[in-house]
Amino acid sequence: MTGDLRLDLLGPLHGWSGGRRLDLGPIRQQALLAVLALRPNQVITPDELVDLVWGDAPPSTGRQIVPPYIYRLRKLLPEGVLIRTRDGYSLRIAPDAVDLSRFEALVNAGHAARDAGRLDEAAARLTEALDLFTGEPLSGLAGHYLSAQRHRLTERRLKVLAERIDLDLERGRYGDLVPELVALVEEDRLREHFAGQLMLAYWRSGRSSEALDTYTQTRHELIDQLGVEPGPALRAIHERILQNEEQTEKVSRTAVRDELPYDGAAFVGREDALQQVVDAMATRDRTVMPVVAIDGMAGVGKTALAVRAARQLSEQFPEGRLFIDLHGYTPGREPVSPLQALDRLLRTLSVPADRIPADLEERAALWRSELAGRRILVVLDNALDSAGILPLLAGSPTCGVLVTSRRQLTGLDATVRLALDVLRPDDARALLAEIVGADRAADPEAAAAVVSHCGHLPLAIRVAGSRLRHRPSWTIEHLSKRLDAEDRRLAELSTDGGGVSPAFALSYEHLPADQQRLFRLLGVMTGQDIEPYAAAALAEVDPVDAEDLLEQLVDANLLLQLRPGRFQFHDLLRQYAGTLDAEPGAVQRLLDYYLYATAEASAAIFSTRLHQLPMPPPVPLPVFETAADGLAWIDIEGANVLATIRVAEASGADQHAWRLGLAVSSCFYQRARIYEMEEALELALRATRRNGDPDAESRVLLSIGSLGRYRRGPEESLHTLQQAHSKLPDDADLVLRARVLASIGYSMAKISPDAEAIAVLDEALEVSRQSGDRSIASRVLGYLGVTYGDRLEFPEALAAYEKSLRLAQEVDDRSVQAEVLNGIGECLLELDRVDEAVTALTTAQEAGIERGSDYSLIYTYAFLSTAYTRRGQWAEALEVGRKSLALALDSDSRQSEQNAHLRLAETLLAKGDPVQARPHFARALELALDDGQESVITRAADGLARTSAAA
The missing domain is CATH 1.10.10.10 (Winged helix-like DNA-binding domain superfamily/Winged helix DNA-binding domain)
Structure with missing residues (x-):
């Protein structure tokens, strides 16, 4: 130890x-x-x-x-x-x-x-x-x-x-304990032990009335939340205080107009937002009336926050707290007009009916006059839009206005705007516990599942908690299982009198027709989020118009925008949108978009197309001018593409499934997203076999065998590639045949770089020449270079690599260029032409970084570590060697990892650090023994022997 x-x-x-x-x-x-x-x-x-x-x-x-x-x-x-x-x-x-x-x-x-x-x-x-x-x-x-x-x-x-x-x-530290205990009791009102300690601290500090108030509040919370009286320990403390104190006189308070509704006993997780509202309203020496606008999706708790804040502001607004529900989203009711609202508000201030003008402007002027100089807070709840709010604003800086709405009230000149989000997970669980009681929410795993199914939305949590609270035979695990079924989750979270679905329906019904249409279409969204081009394909509109509509749905709090240009649903809103009738053909348009966009991104990355699609594209597409553009799109959209493949395969859209799987798999490989690559190809293979398309099946098997070679080893790869060859139709195009033969020959060479492997590669080269495709010919020559290198025939390997590079440059196939430059660099190192090797590898590094190719960079950095070692540039050698190993470990490629370990170990040993070199030699040897890589086995074993001798 x-x-x-x-x-x-x-x-x-x-x-x-x-x-x-x-x-x-x-x-x-x-x-x-x-x-x-x-x-x-x-x-x-x-x-x-x-x-x-x-x-x-x-x-x-x-x-x-x-x-x-x-x-x-x-x-x-x-x-x-x-x-x-x-x-x-x-x-x-x-x-x-x-x-x-x-x-x-x-x-x-x-x-x-x-x-x-x-x-x-x-x-x-x-x-x-x-x-x-x-x-x-x-x-x-x-x-x-x-x-x-x-x-x-x-x-x-x-x-x-x-x-x-x-x-x-x-x-006897009673007074010192009070502030700490007040905070603890506020944090959890149901912990009787802390409440009892606070009562004792108050009492023994001479503050008996506060001690008794603490008992009353705690008892109220226990009855309201759990339906039980305080326990014997707390009751005993209460009795001690009562028996020892005389009843205090009641202090009369001046009656004020307080129309605030009951805001519920359970209020958690909004401390920061509550403080923000209170601070905005409590500013002293104001010259401008504070107006705080709170918006958020249905059921997020806007009204509860506004009312709780208004109660805390009673000292700042001692002459009254007025409240009016404008019914912007109330089922079966028309929104309250400004004229109606002003009539109600003026009557609240005891203005006689015969003094209230009929004209809106005159009525608003009277309202402002009545409020002038008075310290009154007005809560305008459930506003439909800004136009209905403006006439209701008081002008006096001594007053304040709190407004809530499901929409962002962009036309309202608010001093503070607060967009209310769903609860944090811990706060959501705390709310559930307050509703159902700590004992029934004691299983943290089940409680977390319930609030997660509720999307951490307060309204949904309250509905779910109410169902559990009123069903003693249910457990929280049972509730979690009921909510686990997505097809009935909304029904579980809705009631005859309201709940989630009715609340969402009202928000949807108040949308204009074009926004309603896009909202319905987004219900068939295949991924977690969506950008304007995909939305444009769904709605058959221009991407600019699609983005405008998406932004409008964000303003209506029916869509989230977590970062510019990316939009997604709250989980429950997504399920609600899925219940609405989408248009026939909507899913097809989305599948078309992801297929063509992925193909274009792939073409930009690899400077070539793996297979042709019917042109022109049926939907607008982003423009990919460089490989970096394609890689950036894949980095962001890759998860959505994979989700789309799942949907396509599950729904029987086999052509889209296998073509999309092929298009994205090489992109995933380029970014070392191996598990996603494998899933995409597995789904693609399933689709080709169900569709009975041998040509497509051969293409997919080719990708599985080629891309999986570095992860699963050459023998398993060869078996898959031989299946691909057996599936080739007699009339298969020559490019596909050449690609299959080339990959078979390469796997054979990685098992044993013998004459048989070279013969297969030579055959692949001849077929590629017959096809006229110089890109595949370039790749075959690169495979021959690797094979000759594994045979330690470095002059022949260098010649093959240089031919490959010339062809790749002629057709501008930059993905091949980076790999071939790595091979050239390795050969030059073996031929002791170190400076030339550094030049080639530096160019390979620039190409690999430009194209975001982690796999090629693994080898670039490894070979550079050897080159810098030969020059005695130890800092540079160790830096790139460690970069190579880090990328290799992330790639989950055993061959890459063994090469990186070996090169870094050789650098450390040459620098005179055998202790640090030894574990790298050992790991390289372990991996090479599993894969049968004889050249690596020899070098790693020799390195281990040298570290022992040096020690």
């Missing part, structure tokens, strides 16, 4: 080595480290790690996903901390190196001091333990196991906090 590592779990996961803060990497990697840290010095099997870290979304590769994460953790943690045993992995760490262990030790010390009567020491130890919490334990880390641990540690902290407060009460 080592004392060099320190880990903090009682807040965001942090790690230190010595005095240096560690970068713990991606969230999933942090989750794995946290699991190991929660069970220090214990062996955890790979299967257990997969279950504990990925339990909510287990990877298709199973336990194979664990070693790369372990490798990365070993690289950043001190040596010897993370070890592998026969059964699994263990984090060997000193007992006091984890803050959780220090916390428990301090708590035990505090208990011992308390039992011995040393109260000051006991309180000090518990305070020291609580100070170790820096936030929510394990915050931001996903997974059911860590979520449960987070809940356990939070409850543990609260228990110790209550013990420390009990000690402070025993030590």
